[in-house]
Amino acid sequence: MSIEIERKFLVRDERWRGLAVGASLRQGYLSSHPDRIVRVRIEGASAMLTIKGRTVGVSRGEWEYPIPLQEATTFLDGLCEKPTIDKTRYRIPFEGMIWEVDEFYGDNAGLVVAEIELMSENQPFIKPEWIGEEVTQDSRYFNANLIRHPYSCW
Amino acid sequence: MSIEIERKFLVRDERWRGLAVGASLRQGYLSSHPDRIVRVRIEGASAMLTIKGRTVGVSRGEWEYPIPLQEATTFLDGLCEKPTIDKTRYRIPFEGMIWEVDEFYGDNAGLVVAEIELMSENQPFIKPEWIGEEVTQDSRYFNANLIRHPYSCW
Numbered sequence: 054m055s056i057e058i059e060r061k062f063l064v065r066d067e068r069w070r071g072l073a074v075g076a077s078l079r080q081g082y083l084s085s086h087p088d089r090i091v092r093v094r095i096e097g098a099s100a101m102l103t104i105k106g107r108t109v110g111v112s113r114g115e116w117e118y119p120i121p122l123q124e125a126t127t128f129l130d131g132l133c134e135k136p137t138i139d140k141t142r143y144r145i146p147f148e149g150m151i152w153e154v155d156e157f158y159g160d161n162a163g164l165v166v167a168e169i170e171l172m173s174e175n176q177p178f179i180k181p182e183w184i185g186e187e188v189t190q191d192s193r194y195f196n197a198n199l200i201r202h203p204y205s206c207w
Numbered sequence: 208m209s210i211e212i213e214r215k216f217l218v219r220d221e222r223w224r225g226l227a228v229g230a231s232l233r234q235g236y237l238s239s240h241p242d243r244i245v246r247v248r249i250e251g252a253s254a255m256l257t258i259k260g261r262t263v264g265v266s267r268g269e270w271e272y273p274i275p276l277q278e279a280t281t282f283l284d285g286l287c288e289k290p291t292i293d294k295t296r297y298r299i300p301f302e303g304m305i306w307e308v309d310e311f312y313g314d315n316a317g318l319v320v321a322e323i324e325l326m327s328e329n330q331p332f333i334k335p336e337w338i339g340e341e342v343t344q345d346s347r348y349f350n351a352n353l354i355r356h357p358y359s360c361w
Contacts, residue, residue, distance in 0.1 A: 054278065083245050083258065084238035089286040091237050091245050102256075102272070104237065106286050114281075118256070118272055124208065127268075132243040132260050 057105070057115040058171045061194055065185035069154050069167070075141035078155075081133030085197035092196075093120075093128045096142070100125030110174060134200050136160055148179040160203030166194060211259070211269040212325045215348055219339035223308050223321070229295035232309075235287030239351035246350075247274075247282045250296070254279030264328060288354050290314055302333040314357030320348060 076096055083091040090105035100122045106114040129137050136159060143154040150169055157164040167184055188194045193202060230250055237245040244259035254276045260268040283291050290313060297308040304323055311318040321338055342348045347356065 054281065083243045084240075086238075089237045089282075089288075104282065104286070116274075116278055118274065120270075120272065124270055127208065128243075128258065132258070134243075 054114050054116050056112050058112045058174055058176075059168050060171065060187060060189045062167045062169075062180070062187050062189075063185040064154065064165050064167055065183050068183040069143065069145060069152075069181070072145045073143040073154075075143045075156070078140050078142050079129060079137060080140075080196065081129045081135075081137035082197055082200060083128065083133055085134055085200060087192075087195075087197070090197055093125050093133055095122065095125050095129065098122060112174060136200060136203075138196055138199060145181075147181045150178050152181065152184075157199070157204065160205050161199050162205065164199075164204040208268050208270050210266050212266045212328055212330075213322050214325065214341060214343045216321045216323075216334070216341050216343075217339040218308065218319050218321055219337050222337035223297065223299060223306075223335070226299045227297040227308075229297045229310070232294050232296050233283060233291060234294075234350065235283045235289075235291035236351055236354060237282065237287055239288055239354060241349075241351070244351055247279050247287055249276065249279050249283065252276060266328060290354060290357075292350060292353060299335075301335045304332050306335065306338075311353070311358065314359050315353050316359065318353075318358040 078094060078096050080092055080094040083093060088107045092103045092105070094101050094103065100120050102118045102120050104116045138161065139158045140155045145152045145154060152167050152169055154165060154167045166188070169178060171178065192198055193207065232248060232250050234246055234248040237247065242261045246257040246259070248255050248257065254274050256272045256274050258270045292315065293312045294309045297310070299306045299308060306321050306323055308319060308321045320342065323332060325332065346352055347361065
């Protein structure tokens with residue numbers, strides 16, 4: 054298990070574009086219950102099953118299991134809650150940290166969020182100028198919630 | 208993936224006892240949704256994460272991933288739907304087949320079911336005399352449903 058400590062922000066403008074090459078991500082949920090998230094994710098040619106416990110503050114337990122790509126595709130096409138989530142992830146280095154910027158498509162088109170993963174809850178970090186409002190605690194932005202209440206319906 | 212083809216029966220009497228040594232099983236669900244079951248199971252020192260699709264007739268898709276015992280314990284204690292299911296499984300050979308007899312405890316105490324796994328839906332098999340009524344299609348007996356509606360409440 055790892056403890057996942059993430060903070061999530063909106064982006065202020067388009068200055069993040071061009072700072073990294075994006076990777077296509079497709080993900081879906083076998084469970085989107087906040088106490089027991091079970092996520093299936095395909096990134097490029099690799100696939101992962103991820104289990105997450107309840108978020109406490111900005112931390113949550115996370116366990117990852119690599120699975121065969123074909124099985125992940127079967128889960129996403131046939132078993133997962135619908136719709137699945139399609140996004141492009143840009144990994145942007147800044148001041149010794151990596152910012153992950155996710156640009157969503159489909160029912161969540163128009164949504165762009167930036168996340169930073171920390172080693173501890175109080176770890177200091179410097180925000181790029183294009184980082185906007187923090188939404189870490191806003192459950193609407195949880196990926197699992199973007200299935201049931203996509204951005205286009207807000 | 209494997210296709211799981213199982214038929215489930217009640218037992219008529221106690222003649223199955225003594226035909227095999229039992230193994231303790233503890234299992235719980237990260238998802239008990241019938242379209243996307245995610246089961247955590249500990250049997251002895253081994254642990255498994257199992258994903259199952261919707262049952263069609265007596266068949267359903269099933270995918271199994273071994274996971275570390277400690278992680279399974281964390282899931283069962285902290286993440287899974289409550290209560291978890293405790294049972295003893297007896298594997299009883301009969302006429303070239305293996306009958307799995309599950310004796311439940313806790314909220315499902317008193318319930319004993321016998322299952323046989325088949326290679327095809329029409330595979331013939333011989334029932335031992337202690338096998339009773341078939342309950343394959345009775346959803347009350349699905350393990351995932353024994354959490355929400357345990358045998359003691361029937």
